[in-house]
Amino acid sequence: MKADTLRGHLDALLLAVLDGRKLHGYAIIEALSLRSDGALDLPTGTVYPALRRLERAGYLASEWDVVSGRKRRTYRLTRAGQQALAAERAEWQEFTAVIGGVLQGGA
Amino acid sequence: MKADTLRGHLDALLLAVLDGRKLHGYAIIEALSLRSDGALDLPTGTVYPALRRLERAGYLASEWDVVSGRKRRTYRLTRAGQQALAAERAEWQEFTAVIGGVLQGGA
């Protein structure tokens, strides 16, 4: 997939992958790769700053824990994050309808 | 629709709207608005530079004509543009499958 097409949709991906479970950054990257059959392989330099941004925005909350000597910052959705995810999903529906419609020569 | 979500998909829209017909810049903006039921209202500062870029890339060809005293630069797809459009459509399919799959909690 062409680089940069992700732009504007990364937040939705991160919120979606955290829907109903807690994950740390590294595991988020793996989960996204898994769910996309390897199509998504996001660099840490993309994911970590985005997670911090989403936390600052109030959509995520994090806490540190230590598993077998390694520190992990585990993220979970906040209430606001749940709502943001719902909004992102709705926007995605609209987005694909609009662009897809034009690409198929609609109206 | 949130600004910037378009990023990476503008070329596809412009190529698609010129598929099978010739249009000038202003008419392209109107056609995109029409096809998207008003959801797309692209500013001229977005469309005109993009058209010139696509022409430089060899995907579009243009010629000037004058209609009722007004100058128009009319664009049409080149052979390479047709192929690029096909590629963009395929990429769009892949893109929506990947992102949509993650958003719906696939895999």
Next chain:
DNA sequence: CCCTATAGGTAGTGTGGCTACATGTAGCAA
């Protein structure tokens, strides 16, 4: 001892759609 996988992070770059602005014609209304 080194390499890999795991884990988190920052600094700086580059792209590309956006805002804001500049230019000009045609036509209608006050």
Next chain:
DNA sequence: TTGCTACATGTAGCCACACTACCTATAGGG
């Protein structure tokens, strides 16, 4: 005749944000 709106094309500069490149650190296997 002045002004407004629609039509029509274009450039300069900004900024968000994903990216590249880099740094740090532990655990475990070869």
